[in-house]
């Protein structure tokens with residue numbers, strides 16, 4: 042046995058041939074070492090070897106022999122105190138999901154002062170997808186962002202995440218951070234063809250690989266079609282997927298699953314499979330896919346009239362032809378947006394096993410465990426009661442985990458083999474096999490009178506839903522909803538098609554369809570304002586919807602969305618003021634640099650357009666503290682912190698006095714899932730109602746117990762004051778126990794009616810006319826999110842959303858070849874933003890209190906992404922006179938366009 046020293050402790054162990062240090066450490070249950078890529082790109086696996094930072098996925102394990110290896114678990118030595126860098130991350134709350142944090146800290150502790158002064162360079166090897174790096178910058182410059190937890194002061198306080206210390210010390214347990222006895226590993230072979238019939242799969246060579254225990258193909262699995270999209274109403278998505286199919290409809294689709302004693306054996310088994318494909322004609326573009334004679338992907342159950350159109354949405358209010366006839370100026374242009382991936386640092390994965398209770402247990406990285414349970418029960422022919430689905434800590438989601446893409450095969454294999462089975466996706470699988478944002482092409486025609494009053498708006502959208510249709514209709518509905526409804530205009534018309542193509546399927550992604558058409562409409566409005574010689578702020582103020590207006594896009598039917606608060610005017614004022622004040626950053630010197638300023642706004646109906654429900658259960662515990670159970674998933678969205686604060690605010694206590702569990706089908710009330718802002722507006726509402734019910738329950742009992750009228754009783758942190766008497770809650774609980782009063786309440790909340798949030802982004806940038814390089818000089822964002830429950834956290838969510846917007850607009854590109862295969866399925870080549878790519882953004886809030894959302898709050902992190910790309914496009918147009926209508930704005934594209942202009 043080889044001797045290793047890890048965190049000051051000796052280990053005698055033998056790495057497998059070729060094994061990297063990352064997997065070796067995790068095999069020893071050192072789970073603070075994370076995997077984001079296994080390619081040296083993300084830094085989540087950073088450890089110290091003899092005090093120097095290394096990406097452990099790039100280091101052969103045997104090289105650590107005789108060296109001192111330190112991971113996040115060993116950073117602070119034997120004491121319980123945090124290392125100063127951990128403490129700095131605590132004070133600044135420099136994380137959201139926390140999946141990158143251990144690696145980030147291990148790099149950060151080695152930085153010199155000179156390196157800290159140049160973080161874009163010093164942190165180039167560590168990626169964070171959640172924070173936009175601002176809070177990390179705060180931590181490394183000694184800024185403190187948190188406040189004290191005071192009784193009755195929870196609402197509006199910047200309180201730390203309750204799991205802070207676990208995240209910072211590497212003891213927080215994410216989906217794959219568990220050692221399971223007798224575990225089998227699943228891997229899949231994915232199709233190299235974008236469209237092919239699978240004629241035969243010869244399993245013999247794979248089954249002969251030592252360690253392989255089973256191989257499954259389409260012939261072995263249940264034949265119930267389902268959708269991987271996770272919605273309350275399964276009818277809003279087409280049931281067009283099988284566990285394993287005999288037709289591959291995109292390059293990257295699962296063809297066969299191999300289960301083995303080790304991951305390496307499962308991968309070797311995949312490589313040994315002999316598959317005979319009959320390659321079919323493929324189509325990748327939605328317009329080509331609806332042309333006569335285009336290859337068809339699905340049978341008529343899933344499409345409109347023997348075509349590749351999954352669904353069409355259309356409508357008209359007023360008379361658009363007449364509206365254009367009344368217009369003095371008309372602008373018409375086609376805008377297109379690209380496919381990008383969520384790139385949450387924790388990849389998809391799940392583990393399933395049969396429990397001693399005879400039921401099936403699934404530990405998964407999901408935004409919607411309850412709907413996963415329902416879907417698994419349907420596909421496997423089980424009762425939902427026989428399945429338990431839960432999350433531990435989830436390392437980011439952004440909509441990418443609103444899909445059932447791993448749990449199905451894992452449960453199937455476990456049920457077949459009777460042993461626990463795990464499937465952890467690789468980064469490449471995330472790019473080629475998970476969902477992406479829907480690329481959309483949007484033609485906008487917009488007309489106005491000379492004074493800027495809009496007279497007509499006509500929108501046509503082609504959405505590329507890829508090989509499967511999950512989220513295709515809902516994202517299209519969102520695309521044709523808020524961005525059109527944001528403006529008063531008597532005549533609006535739209536038609537949109539979600540079209541199947543032989544591309545990787547699209548799905549839910551922060552902004553959910555509205556991001557794409559916001560890019561188009563905000564660009565078109567800006568161009569129209571330019572034609573009229575009207576300032577962009579004035580143009581928006583003149584036309585944006587106002588309280589009392591009907592919130593309508595292209596449909597005459599009444600909407601359930603209304604203004605619980607209306608802060609768009611204030612957001613516009615804030616951004617205008619901030620840009621006018623400036624930040625002192627000058628454009629680079631040289632005649633080739635042009636400077637421009639652009640803004641865009643976005644409106645969001647908070648919550649999905651279809652049904653959604655959440656429950657919360659609250660108990661008073663014998664020690665006088667509270668226990669809250671809520672089905673929402675914590676994935677870096679800060680929902681556990683927000684829910685605790687809502688509860689503590691109602692109960693008049695400290696947040697610390699409210700313990701929470703979440704996202705567990707056995708232990709928490711039902712919750713549709715955490716997406717589209719529902720964690721705050723629906724889950725938060727359920728918590729609000731449950732806490733109110735708990736107050737009533739406690740005061741009613743206290744009044745009865747003391748004989749003091751109920752209206753003379755009130756909660757006082759950890760006690761109740763009844764008249765002149767104060768009773769500790771622990772004593773009250775004891776009195777309740779004597780008469781079997783349980784102090785337990787459960788409440789449910791539903792989505793409708795939905796309130797509306799607004800965001801405005803302002804950008805001042807410089808663009809180099811020759812090289813196409815863009816430098817963001819000033820970035821300002823104002824959000825109307827109602828009452829911020831936790832301002833620090835809300836700012837962090839917006840930092841992350843805006844950073845994602847910059848990534849989408851400027852650097853992220855999924856490149857596919859002519860056969861539909863992705864050629865850059867790596868973080869370094871697809872380019873999610875690094876520290877250096879992410880401008881610092883000033884974040885402001887409108888001072889509003891929402892009348893619909895819980896305690897005045899509404900959507901926080903969803904909509905911030907939407908105005909970023911159009912604001913950049915508008916700034917580019919201002920700088921160069923050229924309107925860029927296709928994302929992303931990479932230097933090569935800008936160079937080509939500008940040199941032709």
Ligand code: FES
Nearest residue numbers: 077079081084098
């Ligand atoms: S997992 Fe090692 S750098 Fe990403």
Ligand code: FES
Nearest residue numbers: 137139141169171
């Ligand atoms: S906190 Fe950095 S990836 Fe989530």
